[in-house]
Amino acid sequence: xxxxxxxxxxxxxxxxxxxxxxxxxxxxxxxxxxxxxxxxxxxxxxxxxxxxxxxxxxxxxxxxxxxxxxxxxxxxxxxxxxxxxxxxxxxxxxxxxxxxxxxxxxxxxxxxxxxxxxxxxxxxxxxxxxxxxxxxxxxxxxxxxxxxxxxxxxxxxxxxxxxxxxxxxxxxxxxxxxxxxxxxxxxxxxxxxxxxxxxxxxxxxxxxxxxxxxxxxxxxxxxxxxxxxxxxx
Numbered sequence: 001x002x003x004x005x006x007x008x009x010x011x012x013x014x015x016x017x018x019x020x021x022x023x024x025x026x027x028x029x030x031x032x033x034x035x036x037x038x039x040x041x042x043x044x045x046x047x048x049x050x051x052x053x054x055x056x057x058x059x060x061x062x063x064x065x066x067x068x069x070x071x072x073x074x075x076x077x078x079x080x081x082x083x084x085x086x087x088x089x090x091x092x093x094x095x096x097x098x099x100x101x102x103x104x105x106x107x108x109x110x111x112x113x114x115x116x117x118x119x120x121x122x123x124x125x126x127x128x129x130x131x132x133x134x135x136x137x138x139x140x141x142x143x144x145x146x147x148x149x150x151x152x153x154x155x156x157x158x159x160x161x162x163x164x165x166x167x168x169x170x171x172x173x174x175x176x177x178x179x180x181x182x183x184x185x186x187x188x189x190x191x192x193x194x195x196x197x198x199x200x201x202x203x204x205x206x207x208x209x210x211x212x213x214x215x216x217x218x219x220x221x222x223x224x225x226x227x228x229x230x231x232x233x
Contacts, residue, residue, distance in 0.1 A: 003117060004028040008038040008064070009053040009079065018051075021106040027113075035059025039067055046074065049113060053079045054091065062091065069095045073147075073159045075116045079104070093200035097161050098187075120147060120160045137170050138232055140218065154212050161186045162205050165198070169219060169229040178226035202227060 005027050009015055015031045022029045030047060032038035036059045042050065050068070054061035065076060078091045078099040091099060097119075098112055135142040139152045147163060149156045158166065168185035169177055177185075179198045186201070202219060209216040218230045 002026050002028045003048040004030065005113065006030050006032065006038065006042055006047040006050040006074075008032045008035065008050065008056070008061070010034055010056045011053070014053075018106060018109065021110065022113075025110055035061065035064035039064055042068065042072070042074070046072065049075045049077070049117060051077045051079060051109070051113070052096075055081065062094065065091065065094055065096060069159070073157050073162075075120055075160050077109075077112055077116065092197045095159050095161075095204065097159065116160065119164065135167060135170055137173060137218075137229065140170060142167050142170060151209055151212055151216070156208050156212060158205065158208065162201055162208075165201055166205055166219075166229075169227060173229045174231035176222055176226050176228045182227070 005022055007015060007018055007022070007029055008031075009018075010033055012033070015033070019029045019031055030041065030045070032041055035052075035056050038050075038052075039059065052061040052064055056064075059067075061078060065078075068074065068076070076096045076098075078096050079102055080091075080099055081102050097116055100109055100112060134144070141148075141150045142163070143149070144163075144167065147160070149158050149163060149166070164186045165182050168182055182198050186198075202221075206216065206219055209218075220228050220230055222228065
């Protein structure tokens with residue numbers, strides 16, 4: 001079954017040309033000209049991945065991402081202008097998974113889409129491709145094959161990046177992961193992010209678990225070093 005991609009941009013030329021390129025690669029594409037239209041469409045008909053322009057009328061890409069993340073973990077790639085470094089960092093901290101600067105080649109976009117979809121599909125296995133796809137650490141269960149996370153039996157909706165960071169920590173309780181190691185686990189070589197972006201992802205993960213269990217404190221911070229998942233008592 002073909003993956004479905006949402007393409008959101010107020011530039012009709014980009015919508016037309018990129019849609020043709022994606023369809024030629026076997027993707028199904030849904031296009032939207034502004035954030036409000038996209039929000040309605042994505043809530044009604046979820047997709048496998050969304051490509052969002054940051055600068056749009058009515059509802060820009062940042063606002064759209066913020067609203068989407070209230071109910072969806074769909075992988076998101078931002079399209080940014082070459083001078084939007086601040087927007088790139090903010091977008092990643094808010095829960096985007098990747099970004100591409102305009103002007104961009106269609107081939108680069110297709111490669112980034114395929115890489116992000118692979119990250120999602122292969123989230124079952126970080127270090128050993130023959131290991132069990134499910135990690136259980138006390139009340140935590142991470143099912144990579146289905147991209148599902150539960151805590152005390154209740155689902156926790158994590159983005160692809162959040163899932164990969166948590167899995168990297170939970171795969172070896174008690175072992176410290178520095179920020180570079182977490183960047184590699186979550187992004188690979190395709191995206192450079194600063195330390196504060198990893199910190200923001202950790203903060204978002206903790207917040208999601210605390211919404212279910214206010215006593216959640218399994219992710220420990222070692223200041224100046226990194227993070228670790230608490231060893232079972």
